[in-house]
Amino acid sequence: xxxxxxxxxxxxxxxxxxxxxxxxxxxxxxxxxxxxxxxxxxxxxxxxxxxxxxxxxxxxxxxxxxxxxxxxxxxxxxxxxxxxxxxxxxxxxxxxxxxxxxxxxxxxxxxxxxxxxxxxxxxxxxxxxxxxxxxxxxxxxxxxxxxxxxxxxxxxxxxxxxxxxxxxxxxxxxxxxxxxxxxxxxxxxxxxxxxxxxxxxxxxxxxxxxxxxxxxx
Amino acid sequence: xxxxxxxxxxxxxxxxxxxxxxxxxxxxxxxxxxxxxxxxxxxxxxxxxxxxxxxxxxxxxxxxxxxxxxxxxxxxxxxxxxxxxxxxxxxxxxxxxxxxxxxxxxxxxxxxxxxxxxxxxxxxxxxxxxxxxxxxxxxxxxxxxxxxxxxxxxxxxxxxxxxxxxxxxxxxxxxxxxxxxxxxxxxxxxxxxxxxxxxxxxxxxxxxxxxxxxxxx
Numbered sequence: 001x002x003x004x005x006x007x008x009x010x011x012x013x014x015x016x017x018x019x020x021x022x023x024x025x026x027x028x029x030x031x032x033x034x035x036x037x038x039x040x041x042x043x044x045x046x047x048x049x050x051x052x053x054x055x056x057x058x059x060x061x062x063x064x065x066x067x068x069x070x071x072x073x074x075x076x077x078x079x080x081x082x083x084x085x086x087x088x089x090x091x092x093x094x095x096x097x098x099x100x101x102x103x104x105x106x107x108x109x110x111x112x113x114x115x116x117x118x119x120x121x122x123x124x125x126x127x128x129x130x131x132x133x134x135x136x137x138x139x140x141x142x143x144x145x146x147x148x149x150x151x152x153x154x155x156x157x158x159x160x161x162x163x164x165x166x167x168x169x170x171x172x173x174x175x176x177x178x179x180x181x182x183x184x185x186x187x188x189x190x191x192x193x194x195x196x197x198x199x200x201x202x203x204x205x206x207x208x209x210x211x212x213x214x215x216x217x
Numbered sequence: 218x219x220x221x222x223x224x225x226x227x228x229x230x231x232x233x234x235x236x237x238x239x240x241x242x243x244x245x246x247x248x249x250x251x252x253x254x255x256x257x258x259x260x261x262x263x264x265x266x267x268x269x270x271x272x273x274x275x276x277x278x279x280x281x282x283x284x285x286x287x288x289x290x291x292x293x294x295x296x297x298x299x300x301x302x303x304x305x306x307x308x309x310x311x312x313x314x315x316x317x318x319x320x321x322x323x324x325x326x327x328x329x330x331x332x333x334x335x336x337x338x339x340x341x342x343x344x345x346x347x348x349x350x351x352x353x354x355x356x357x358x359x360x361x362x363x364x365x366x367x368x369x370x371x372x373x374x375x376x377x378x379x380x381x382x383x384x385x386x387x388x389x390x391x392x393x394x395x396x397x398x399x400x401x402x403x404x405x406x407x408x409x410x411x412x413x414x415x416x417x418x419x420x421x422x423x424x425x426x427x428x429x430x431x432x433x434x
Binding site for chain 2: 031032034035036037038042043044045046047048050076077078079080081083085088090091092093094095097099101103105107123124126127130131134135137138139140141142145148149167168170174175177178179180181182183184185186187188189190191192193194195196197198199201202203204206207210211
């Protein structure tokens with residue numbers, strides 16, 4: 001995956017629309033990002049956070065008590081990375097072993113969203129990013145919850161998508177070796193839902209849809 | 218997941234051994250890390266990279282042509298994060314929606330490993346980190362491949378593990394609402410292997426073991 005490192009970062013506006021669409025599609029396929037920034041002493045932090053894309057922005061949220069959220073809220077330079085691993089790439093040589101994946105690295109800064117209505121809507125978006133349709137099945141945030149939530153809008157100033165797919169790239173000289181080579185696809189699968197111990201209700205539509213489409217094999 | 222941000226980072230040596238074991242177990246459960254560092258201008262980068270744990274160190278590797286690998290190789294402060302998502306936590310309120318997960322955030326610096334034998338061994342470890350037993354089924358690195366590989370040994374100076382598991386934590390006042398709450402477990406599943414187009418052999422033992430234990434549901 002380190003090939004990512006060699007990619008030049010280009011301005012979103014200068015890139016073809018299919019690249020922008022690729023960035024958006026990779027972001028929309030997940031809900032877990034790794035968010036990086038550096039302290040004033042140069043110490044980097046990389047923190048796992050939930051996110052939801054909103055146009056050219058990425059919404060992030062956390063507790064107002066979080067020291068690291070407060071650092072991000074100051075508008076320092078940040079980096080939001082999202083990676084999906086799609087398969088194990090098993091080559092005939094150690095050197096050509098790899099993974100199939102889709103990744104996005106976004107650069108930008110965050111601003112705090114204070115507006116209560118926008119915060120309510122953003123929290124609903126986070127819920128639907130975890131599970132489409134779930135926001136309508138649960139109670140929206142109240143005033144106290146909004147006050148406890150720090151909501152950030154990270155503007156994507158630059159972004160770089162990187163995708164590897166397909167079979168191993170073995171050296172021609174290795175192809176005659178009596179060694180297997182190929183790809184093992186990796187998928188996310190969902191197991192049967194476990195109701196909360198105080199919940200007597202059957203699973204809702206969002207969960208039933210998830211299990212119908214995402215049974216993992 | 219932003220609760221991670223509130224965790225104080227403590228010296229590894231000051232922490233109980235079970236915490237160290239927890240850090241190691243979370244690292245050993247994966248092969249994809251998000252590696253962060255800052256440029257001299259404070260710009261943070263978060264790059265997806267494969268890794269393999271070796272004692273208190275994390276091995277990283279990449280191309281000698283990689284600009285970002287070269288930055289890491291200079292021994293600048295870095296952060297290596299690994300996160301496994303184990304389930305969707307669906308609460309009765311938007312606010313209490315979450316995910317079950319295991320994450321580790323490691324702080325330290327990398328040094329370059331130049332020794333050829335150590336590089337050969339490390340590349341084999343990367344292969345076995347992707348798929349146990351696979352290194353013995355494929356050709357080890359030759360001199361040219363070693364010369365093209367930048368191998369880094371990242372020393373874990375500080376580490377913080379964070380785990381969320383179990384059911385949603387709804388407010389007492391919400392428990393009587395006619396809303397479902399619970400957890401949907403999320404698992405990695407492997408699909409049937411796809412042999413390379415020029416490979417007539419049947420899948421090897423490593424792949425057969427993977428499919429026997431990891432069928433995703």
